Every structure is written in structure tokens, then in C-alpha cells.
Amino acid sequence: MKEIFGKEYLEICPISFEKYYGQKITLKGTIHKVRKLGGLLFIILRSGKYFTQCKLEKNSLNIPDESYNEGNYVAITGICQIEKRAKYGVEIQIESIKILSIPDEKMPFSINNHFLDISMDTNLDFRPISLRHQKESAIFSIQSAIASLFRESLFLIGFTEIHSPKLVFAGAEGGSNVFKVEYFNKKLFLAQSPQFYKQMMVGVFGRVMEIGPVFRAEPHDTSRHLNEYTSMDLEMGPIEKFEEIMEIETYLLNYIFEQLPKRCAYEINELEIEIPKINKIPAIKMSEALGIVKTIDKTYKKNDLDPNAEKIVCQYIFEKTGSELVFVTHFPKNIRPFYTMEDPKNPNLTLSFDLLFRGLEITTGGQRIHDYRTQKEKIKSFGYDPKDFMFYLQIHKYGMPPHGGLGLGLERLTMQILKLSNIKNACLFPRTMKRIIP
Amino acid sequence: MKEIFGKEYLEICPISFEKYYGQKITLKGTIHKVRKLGGLLFIILRSGKYFTQCKLEKNSLNIPDESYNEGNYVAITGICQIEKRAKYGVEIQIESIKILSIPDEKMPFSINNHFLDISMDTNLDFRPISLRHQKESAIFSIQSAIASLFRESLFLIGFTEIHSPKLVFAGAEGGSNVFKVEYFNKKLFLAQSPQFYKQMMVGVFGRVMEIGPVFRAEPHDTSRHLNEYTSMDLEMGPIEKFEEIMEIETYLLNYIFEQLPKRCAYEINELEIEIPKINKIPAIKMSEALGIVKTIDKTYKKNDLDPNAEKIVCQYIFEKTGSELVFVTHFPKNIRPFYTMEDPKNPNLTLSFDLLFRGLEITTGGQRIHDYRTQKEKIKSFGYDPKDFMFYLQIHKYGMPPHGGLGLGLERLTMQILKLSNIKNACLFPRTMKRIIP
Numbered sequence: 001m002k003e004i005f006g007k008e009y010l011e012i013c014p015i016s017f018e019k020y021y022g023q024k025i026t027l028k029g030t031i032h033k034v035r036k037l038g039g040l041l042f043i044i045l046r047s048g049k050y051f052t053q054c055k056l057e058k059n060s061l062n063i064p065d066e067s068y069n070e071g072n073y074v075a076i077t078g079i080c081q082i083e084k085r086a087k088y089g090v091e092i093q094i095e096s097i098k099i100l101s102i103p104d105e106k107m108p109f110s111i112n113n114h115f116l117d118i119s120m121d122t123n124l125d126f127r128p129i130s131l132r133h134q135k136e137s138a139i140f141s142i143q144s145a146i147a148s149l150f151r152e153s154l155f156l157i158g159f160t161e162i163h164s165p166k167l168v169f170a171g172a173e174g175g176s177n178v179f180k181v182e183y184f185n186k187k188l189f190l191a192q193s194p195q196f197y198k199q200m201m202v203g204v205f206g207r208v209m210e211i212g213p214v215f216r217a218e219p220h221d222t223s224r225h226l227n228e229y230t231s232m233d234l235e236m237g238p239i240e241k242f243e244e245i246m247e248i249e250t251y252l253l254n255y256i257f258e259q260l261p262k263r264c265a266y267e268i269n270e271l272e273i274e275i276p277k278i279n280k281i282p283a284i285k286m287s288e289a290l291g292i293v294k295t296i297d298k299t300y301k302k303n304d305l306d307p308n309a310e311k312i313v314c315q316y317i318f319e320k321t322g323s324e325l326v327f328v329t330h331f332p333k334n335i336r337p338f339y340t341m342e343d344p345k346n347p348n349l350t351l352s353f354d355l356l357f358r359g360l361e362i363t364t365g366g367q368r369i370h371d372y373r374t375q376k377e378k379i380k381s382f383g384y385d386p387k388d389f390m391f392y393l394q395i396h397k398y399g400m401p402p403h404g405g406l407g408l409g410l411e412r413l414t415m416q417i418l419k420l421s422n423i424k425n426a427c428l429f430p431r432t433m434k435r436i437i438p
Numbered sequence: 439m440k441e442i443f444g445k446e447y448l449e450i451c452p453i454s455f456e457k458y459y460g461q462k463i464t465l466k467g468t469i470h471k472v473r474k475l476g477g478l479l480f481i482i483l484r485s486g487k488y489f490t491q492c493k494l495e496k497n498s499l500n501i502p503d504e505s506y507n508e509g510n511y512v513a514i515t516g517i518c519q520i521e522k523r524a525k526y527g528v529e530i531q532i533e534s535i536k537i538l539s540i541p542d543e544k545m546p547f548s549i550n551n552h553f554l555d556i557s558m559d560t561n562l563d564f565r566p567i568s569l570r571h572q573k574e575s576a577i578f579s580i581q582s583a584i585a586s587l588f589r590e591s592l593f594l595i596g597f598t599e600i601h602s603p604k605l606v607f608a609g610a611e612g613g614s615n616v617f618k619v620e621y622f623n624k625k626l627f628l629a630q631s632p633q634f635y636k637q638m639m640v641g642v643f644g645r646v647m648e649i650g651p652v653f654r655a656e657p658h659d660t661s662r663h664l665n666e667y668t669s670m671d672l673e674m675g676p677i678e679k680f681e682e683i684m685e686i687e688t689y690l691l692n693y694i695f696e697q698l699p700k701r702c703a704y705e706i707n708e709l710e711i712e713i714p715k716i717n718k719i720p721a722i723k724m725s726e727a728l729g730i731v732k733t734i735d736k737t738y739k740k741n742d743l744d745p746n747a748e749k750i751v752c753q754y755i756f757e758k759t760g761s762e763l764v765f766v767t768h769f770p771k772n773i774r775p776f777y778t779m780e781d782p783k784n785p786n787l788t789l790s791f792d793l794l795f796r797g798l799e800i801t802t803g804g805q806r807i808h809d810y811r812t813q814k815e816k817i818k819s820f821g822y823d824p825k826d827f828m829f830y831l832q833i834h835k836y837g838m839p840p841h842g843g844l845g846l847g848l849e850r851l852t853m854q855i856l857k858l859s860n861i862k863n864a865c866l867f868p869r870t871m872k873r874i875i876p
Contacts, residue, residue: 161585163848394876
């Protein structure tokens, strides 16, 4: 008898069951759903994120009813056979059921319907349970794959992964949107980004990346903001021009979008979605983007793109070029952090970019200042004291290659790929102004 | 002319230069060291983490002296040729040097000697610079590979990677060693471990892992403690016995130790170390471990292993079995967290383990309670109120498989593999009671 476990755990994906046809196997999982049809019982067994149909010919066997109560964790033994009418073309003909663990209460809502029909608050209040719905868990299998593919694509071109501290002595992004931490008898901050550290590590490794939590104390509670999110960062030097960073992002998104359908066929099928294709990503200057917005919204006065303006720009570019992604470049100096390099052709602008995807900003990036005196002066011109950044300024003082990088929000990328309407749906345990549990 | 850049960046590792022999190439990097020998100049160019010997026949070329000042970031063009006396058997015969960026000051200490001969404090005060020494950067290339191999080994056996919140409403490990965060108008804590979240995710994915920061407000300043470190966590269900978790750890360490010499040949050579081999890892009960300690130190009274006792146990096991690793199992109930499952054969003991490696604990793991009533009672018996853990207890209430897991400290594992004497040397930017910068 073949026990599907241990190193063969991957095989419990019913799609890959062919090799067990005709064999007796034992599969462990939760009784997800029970359905009667004449003298037959159909039991859907949830094993991790996979769902397998099991058939019980009740009269022929001595199996007590309570063994297949929904929610029971059981080991089902039976013959694996082809069944075209089952979802994945395979089913287990049950011979025995062994109970391994019994829940104390019935679920507060049903997680075995096609859709999880509960409010956002119920979903999040019962997050450990709602995530067990197959459409919820599929989102986070795909998210796990996106993070892996980001790393994989960058390892292939010489990046090294780093782990930088989240308890920091200064905020990198300026402003007051930092969380304070009581650190023994001092005050520290939670990192808003690994910016300073990834730049430091360019001087060590040349090309570095990090996937880790970042913390933003912005008092926003919207469908696109989280106060803690997972940032996928890269930083690299030498570069000759800031457009190389955009080339790297095009390459890595291409890699992710091409590989996802292969890695997550089961989940993509479950969510009934299609992964978009990328070739080249068009790039327009901020001034052009504002021009596009102002032809449509004549009252628009800002020198930055607000959420609605991002939608307008994306819609325009999609109609013009067919691309769902667009780089917006050359942001004005005063709306970019002090480490951003100015455009030598126009010092009011910067060698920076955002990437918009289906109406939402998912990346901020650009070239950084590498010259010591230039960086020191710019810190002063922003009203800060260079002494507060003396550790950061070591890299400029003792020499740095021309370099740049970007940050890509994992939850925002997941949300846009899967066309979710709220970023909370793209985060396992979201943290917002109002939501700190579970 | 071949420019070594872009997708071919990996090739700047001099070990893999064969394919460029006889070709003109351009290599970018920092002038690391300059050495005169008769009419010749030897320039060591540091490109990211790799070091390449370049030879300049000065008289024959019109290259100004200041172009190869140490610290300059340059592009060197020349012919790639075999040179057995060079460190990696290859050198570049320089034809031109183009300056890309010049440092503002000379290094405060030399980073181009064989060893970095500075104090720990200087090393950490100038961390962005000291990390540029080839023996320092080699440590973190290897650390990056360890983390990748941990993930890779677990992906192969069906684990899914998760990203759990670091801002949490309750500490998982009990006690008061948590950092407090001002979160809008509330108090939150920094996660001491992803314990609750990884257990919740076992109910979703079956097998999960996470590599991320954890925060311990322990008032220790020793060579083995960090107040922020990178924890490599896994959690899995169903299991039949807690020893399966130890089997998984043996498997994954085997994988890491076998693959490291292949992935990091250059760095292992640089550090002049050898990666140990693992076959089986011996396991002894805590009571046996204490017995070993007490035969050597007759005054030993504790029911736990202190740092010196860990060394004694490791030494003993090494002499007996030749293994540098040893599992210690069945810890007493009162020194393990409330989620630890009790041993049905002896309720004063738990189904738990530590892994010691060369005299230091690098892992804590074990089986967790999955039954609701048992867990609720145990929380009470620890003096806590189950209401404070109601979100966590959802998993027990609505059903969980028997499960368990472990946490493996990335810095401690790095430190022990590389035989470093202080954990600060195994952390890019350490955070301790006294060290919060850079």
C-alpha cells in the first residue's frame, strides 16, 4: 500500500495522480464537503491546498457516519481510479476512514461553496478559517510563487539576497510616517524601506535584492494601502543610465508572468483568471502623463498623479498601445526622496520612475546620487542635517558606483495580477489603521 | 569588444573567465589594490564580490596615475589572458582605464589586506565599508545561499512560503521580552516568532515556511544573542510523531551542507573553511543530556542546558559518534511555550527538541497541541486568559491536523558553519542592546 506523504507530498495534487491509478493509497486531509447521490456518498477531502474526490459505497462497508463529519481530519484509504466526472478526472474509492483529529465546533460560515460569500470583516475576523476556502488559498499560493520568481529571475543575473534590519535609527523616505519602537531605553523606528541598506550593499555585492516587511505609518485606510506590507526590493551598480533599472524590471516581470502559468496551473484554474503577457513596457514622462490627465480632467492641478489620474493614464496607454503597464518617468525633484538623482538636462526633474499596472502604482524606482558632496548638499536642501545620516553617507564618502534600484509591492502586484478589488484580499493578515487582528 | 555586464554579470567571477581568453573585454569595478613590480603595475579590481587581477605595462600606454587611485570606480578595458601566478589563473592586460566615480576621502582603514585587522567596534561603526573586505562579503554570500537552500529544499517537498505580519497583538513565546510599538493610538508588539501565523497556515497549506525578521527584547549582550535576527521557520501537518520534524531538519541541513560547496566554491575558498558532512544526527533525551553534563560538572543543578552545558553535550556526542550535531529531546513542560504538546508517556515532559551544532543551540522545535480543549486548559495553566488568544484558538476550535515545526536562526547557523566567534560577524547590520547603528 502506498502512503502519500513525506517526500511524495507534492503528489497529492490531484492533477498529478496518474501514477497511482489502480493502486491502493492513503490520503490525509479534512472532510471538506459531503454529498449524497443515491446509495453513494461523495466526500471532498482537502489536503493542504488540494482537493480530492473520494467515493463511498456505503452499504458495502462498515464505516460509521460520524467518521466523515465535515471538519474531521482523517486518513482515507482506497483505490485511486479514473473518474472523468470528478473535477480533476480522478477519485478514490474509499475502503476505510481513520479519524485523526475532530474540531470542537462547526464552522461559523461555509467554506465549501464555490464562492466564499462573507463580508470583508467576517473574512478577516476569521482569517485562519476563511483562508481555507480554495479561492482564498489559491491567491497565496500564487503570491508565494510571485516572490520565488522575483528571486529566481534576479539570481539568474547575479543578484545576492540580503537581510537588512527593520529596527532603524532613521527613516529613509522622509516625513513623519514612521512607527516608533521602545528599544530598551531608546527610541527606534520601523523601517519604511530597506533603502539605505540596499544602497550600502551595492558597494559590497554590486547587485542586491531583499524581500521583507516594510512599515508605513500613513493614516490611510483605503483599498490600496496597508500599514505593513512585503516589499520586493532590488538595487544595482554600476549602471550607465537609469533606464537600465526599468529594463531589469521589464525582464523580471516578464519572467514572473511567463513562469506563473507553469508553476500555478492548479490555482490559476481555480481562480479562473489569465496571466497577462508583457513584451515591452511603454514609458512616458511625468509631464506627458499630466498632459494626458489634463486633457480628460480639465480641473486637474496637481504635479503628481493621484489614484484617479493613475487610472486615466493607464486607460489612455492601454488604448494607444495595448499595454496594461506603463512607466512614468522624470518626476519633479520636490516629490522624490533626497537620495534621488537629478536629471542633468533639467535639475527640477529626477532620474526616477513609477510603474503603473492596470491603474495602480506598483513600483517606485530610479537612479541614486553617488557623489558625496552632491548628496550632502541635497540632504541640507531638504532641511535635514547630514550628521543624522553620517552612517549612510559613508558609502558616498568612500566611493560608490553609479547605481539605482526599485521597490515592488508584493501585495499590490498580486492584487493587480489577480484583479482583486481590495489589497486586504492580497495579504494573509492585513494591518491597517483599523485592523490589527488576527 | 565584449562588455561584461547585463545578463552576463555572473561571468565576472574570475573562476569562470575561460570563455573570454584572448578577447578584449571591459570590466567595471573599484580599484581595490595597486602593486608595483619593476615596470609593471598590478591592479586588483573589485567588481561586486569578485576580485580580478589586471596588469598595466605603464610605459607603453598613456594612462594618468590618478586614474588608478585606490577607491576609484572605473571601467578597465583590456585583453583577458591566462596567468597562472594570478589568484584565479587569469588576468586582464590593461589597454585603457575610464573613471566612473571618485571617492571623497581615503578609507579609514585598509580593506585590501588578507585579513581585516580592525576591532569589532570599528568593523561595525564602518559596516558599509568593512563589508567590502573579501572575507566579510564572503560570509554574506554564503548566508544568502543558506537561506536560498533552506527554501529550495522545502519547495521540493511541498512547502509553501508565507509572509506573516511582524506587528502583532500578542507575543507567542510568553514572557515580557517583546518590543512595544506605537501604532496610531494603540500599542502593538514586534513578533518574537511567526509561531501563531505559521500554525494558522498549516490549516491552509499543510506545509509552510517563512524566512523573516524576529525581534527579541532580551536584555542580553553576548556573542550569541541578537535583538533582531532572521528566523527560518517551518510548520507542517499532518504528522504522526514529532520525530518527523527532526527528520525534515536532518533532510534540509543535509541539502544545505551538500549544496553549499557547489554554490559557494569561490567564497568557501576565500574563507579557507570546510563545510561539514551530515549523515544521521544522533538524538538524546534532555534527561540523558543533563546526565552527561552532571558527570562532568558535578555542581550542575539546572533542568535546562546553559551555554556551557550545550558545549559539554556537543563535545561528548562528538567523541562518541563523530557527529557535530545532536538533537536534545523531551524538554520539561515548564520550560517550553504553552503550545507545546505534552508527552503522553510522561506529562511532565514535552514532544519537543533543540538542535545543538558545535556547542550552540540553533533550532527549537516540536509538536504542537491541536486539540481545542487541551490548548485552552494549557493556556489557563500558564496563567494566561484564553480570550487573549481567541484568534489563535480558532484553528484548534475549527479543526487542525496533528502538526509541528521548528525555527532555525540564520545567523547562528551561518556562525557555526563558518566557525565565527561572535554572532555579530554573521549579521550584516547587527542590533544589540548597545548597537543600533548603522
